[in-house]
Amino acid sequence: MRIALAGNPNSGKTTLFNAITGKIEHVGNWPGVTVAKKEGDVKRDLRPSGEKTRVVDLPGAYSISPFTSEESITSSFVTNADADVIINIVDATNLNRSLMFTTQLLEQGLPVVVALNKVDLLHKRGIEIEENRLSESLGCKVVKTSSLKKQGLKDLMEMALSAKGTEQKAPFILRNVDPADKAEFEDAEKERFTYVDRIVNEVESRVTESKKQTKHDSIDRVVAHKFWGIPIFAAIIFTVFSISQAYVGPVLADTLVGWIDTFYGYADGLMGESISPILRTLLLDGIIGGVGAVVGFLPLIMVLFFLLALLEDSGYMARVAIVMDRHLKKVGLSGKSIIPMVIGTGCAIPGVMATRTIRDDRQRRTTAMLTPFMPCGAKLPVIALLAGVFFEDAAWVGTSMYFVAIGIIIFGALIVQRITKEGYSRSYFIMELPEYRWPSLKRAFISMMSRAKAYVIKASTIILLSNVVVQIMQSYTWSLSLVEEGMQGSSILASIASPFAILLVPLGFGAWQLAAAAITGFIAKENVVGTLAVVYSISNFIDPEEFELIAGANDVAAVMGLTSVAALSYLVFNLFTPPCFAAIGAMNAEMESRKWLWAGIGFQLGMGYTVSYFVYQIGTLITTGGFGEAAFPGLIAVGAYFGILIYLMRRNESEVSMSMGGAA
């Protein structure tokens, strides 16, 4: 048996899906989190008959007539009768809007059971709904549920299982109209609205006035304010980074790194001196050290994701979308573009995938190109490493990276708008703001553990293999003889990375080791940390004192040959150059254009190089009074990049003026 969960965005479908399947799919207290369908089996205690029951969580939709690709998934699934029963999740606090979709579902002829969800909020809002009368009016079963508090799930599943094979009649059938005739279609839909309005008046009574300003409205007036919104967002992100990177995170990380160090020492002692140096280095530095260095940041990442999950669950992130909307509109992006970017702070892949909610091709492709600039979870160890070692865990480093990313996104959108010559077009971003609520510690914990599991899997697969390859390439020369002590520059790795390192001299980090780490970062950004651990033979990045011991100097910078300014430049380069290959694959899928994909990669590469160049050169000028190394060659490279951008923009302008002249 197959049950589909369908309903409006943010009605609680994925939360219900998780509750009845026991899965831990990502949920968010805002619309648009689910962009693809997910499947799972109903838990055994919710299906007394024992019959295997599959549940499909569909993306939220306002209408059976799809406007976006994720709505089309829902529409296609429902109209093709791919389910035996549909559970329509209805937001009980917004009955009027939700029932528009319900009446459309009922027209499809499949058995429908309505889950009147979020009933836990009804009392608080002074709303009463007579579910029996609603059931009679709609001609289907109605069950009151709270997916968040797991109320009514057993009744819901019983009714859904018993509804299989029953006939479904529609209480309202849209008269036969030509969808191409907009006026006629709208008239017909108005009839539906009138019908729904009548049902709601019959079954719902509200004590509170909708015009009355609630405390949520008052909070929104401050946090979503056009001037205060951004400083408040900055303060919140700064607090999140302070807690995760400077206070709680490092304390927990110290313990974990201590265990890793102990294990390293134990393995070292166990092997003794009789083991071949290459095998010894491969196991100790390549596998234990390399993976250990990445895993060492796990507590910092976990604390950060825990706090971000709390923020998301509270409903605040939806307000960030509203705050940013007015700025993105000015550079030709849709207000919807902000949702992929906020999702991209967790991982660029779902962020890029979320661009499919944007209908306009140019806006969707531009958003897919710019979303990877947001610092994702994989970039956090790189931020934590460089902020920890060079800036004493300063929270401003991580916070500023978010705002540099937003700046680059706005600048990038402006450039793309000029190149593609899309004139100013008004776009309207209508987003239902979810209600503020106390975030659930349990949900945040589950979200954090899910991220942690993914992080460990990545560290023990992709990162581990990369480290092994890097270690082997570092240990051998091209003639397959072992690299002699102090002759690491003759290794395969050094000979591959050195030509790239030359290009990076104007950015302040011309060492082949740093170039090699940046290159492996394209496989997965955590690799930057793993590779640095392998090439510098360091397993403990959490405790900077270890650097001093290795360097034999008092200055931490001596280990990597970096100044603080160059370290910041290196961080910027790794954060704002193209993302990992998996994210590039997602860009390819959503852009559906090789031309856009390659243009996007080129733009990201140029932008990362340029920002990094200016950070290093201007930073060096401020701190030392003179420009850094290779300032002039770097300026030529940056100039060439901007020259190409300006040429593309001008070419487009002349094409437009020619076509306008021709039209005149």
Next chain:
Amino acid sequence: MIGNIIVLMIIGAIVGLSVWKISKDKKNGVKCSGCPYSKTCGANTVCEIDPKLTKL
């Protein structure tokens, strides 16, 4: 000598497990081990979706 063989076997087992996990994920449609949502289809791959509907 035996020590070297044991260490080599340990390294081989660790690397082998990693490769096995990645290839198993690939077979299950997970394009990137440890990446969230990497099993989900892209917009233009339209798994089980009517291709015409995705372009509406």
